[in-house]
Amino acid sequence: MVDVGTDPATGKRKQLTRTLGTLKEAQAEYARIAVRRHNGALVSRNKMTVNEWLDQWLAKKAEDLEESTISTYRVTLDRVRGRLGHIRLQELTEDDVEAWMLWALREGRIRATKAGPGLRVTSVEMSLARLKEALNRAVARRLVAVNVAQEVRIPRKARKAERRAKAEVPPWSVTEVHAFVRAVRDHRLYAPFLLSLMGLRPAEVCGMRWADLDLDKATLAVANTRTLVGNKTVVEKDTKSLAGERGLPLPAPVREALRNFKATQAAEELAAGRAYEGSGYVLVDELGAPLDVRQLRGQAYGVMAENALRRVRLYDARASCFTYLANHGVPDHLLARWAGHTDVRATKRWYVKPDVEDLRAAAHAWTGLTGLPTPVVREM
Known part of the structure; x- marks a missing residue:
């Protein structure tokens, strides 16, 4: 039996009880708990499920997010709840999260009572990001010791396979x-x-x-x-x-x-x-x-x-607009202002998408590197 502080609600002393097979094991466990308590890393046992924690976390997030954003959060986490929500928060493992991710990529689109085709990589990634965010908060609240989803990543092969299967639709020229x-x-x-x-x-x-x-x-x-x-x-x-x-x-x-x-x-x-x-x-x-x-x-x-x-x-149409403006010399800081971004890197990453014809001037400029004359194109 170890003292682990006081209950903030009642002021009463809180204790943990562990039962082990030998005195040596009990002494080692006592020391481990005492060290974790001293370091502020002690996590008390509780029976909260993943679903219960996500409900609490979303309710808190709703105080600071727009209604449309919190709605997206709920939809994103609903993809996780069906397979992980019933598990106790403290019993959730990295293997559980990994298994969910692989299932979501293979057959995550639910159709009535049976699974359909897999979710897109972007959708799975969004769900993982929200789950990681919720678990980070659970760590901060000392409900769990570590974020078991932190190192779960979408396999590179899955990303490449999706890129091959679905070509990106370019904006209008x-x-x-x-x-x-x-x-x-x-x-x-x-x-x-x-x-x-x-x-x-x-x-x-x-x-x-x-x-x-x-x-x-x-x-x-x-x-x-x-x-x-x-x-x-x-x-x-x-x-x-x-x-x-x-x-x-x-x-x-x-x-x-x-x-x-x-x-x-x-x-x-x-x-x-x-x-x-x-x-x-x-x-x-x-x-x-x-x-x-x-x-x-x-x-x-x-x-x-x-x-x-x-x-x-x-x-x-945003991409068509900003690509054209960028190609015609509008400075980066004005481009970001027009787009409504604080960081021009976001504008250029997502909305400036030059096509082959946009690069034609670079092709003409390249000729100067070789010193070769530009051939005169004769009409037939």
Whole structure:
């Protein structure tokens, strides 16, 4: 029996009892516990399960995270709960986590009562990251001695296999952007589509209010977003980060398109009378009701299908925008500001994606290295 401190709730002395086979074993265990207590690393036994701890951890995280973010956390950890949630937190092992990871990669997509194909590497990695974060907090709370998931990694072979099986869809090239602009020139949502091509996130376009625009000064303020939680519930909130709250200049074609769209909405309001909602948002339907990101995407995909354009995510218009700006000499610090990032490395890593034609100037420059003359191309 070892004294291990006092209960903070009652002030009573707390003791641990261990039963061992010999006096020598008991003395060794007593010394081990005493040392861990002295070092502040003693973990008292408890019967809490992984699920119970995740519930507590998520409830605490919800105090500091946006509703959409905590919803993502819950979905991400739900992938873990089914196979690991019933295990006692202190009995969870690295082998348990490793086995879950391999199962998730092979057959983690649950279909009704049976397993389906494996989850994507990114999905498994996100679940692992959240589990590691929760277990790190459990270590800090002295509920467990170590984070057993800390060294679990996605096998390199799994990453390579996924890359071979699914090629990344590149964003639109400049030529494809031109084709899309021509296709939407007479579309009712021409102005919101141009805002997307300016690099605004779909949630930022949906959250844009007329009050955020100064058409006389040709500026806009990104300060509000409307996103979907669980692909169903619309949530209105401020920007993704402090850097996301930013002011941007309006290019002349975008300002003109917005002026026309505002006039269109005024005519629609007059025609609808009392049926018009008057929500104050830029992106609304003919009766003034705000559109959500799914509806905006649906309109864009409809244009792509009708005009035989290569289908890409509307979100990837950001990559087309920032790649073009980077290729045309916009400095890194301005590029990050336009994107709504604090660190330009994030902008360049995720959104600057030069294609073969973007590298053509480098190919011409290479000729100077050799000293060879540039051949004159003769038309046939």
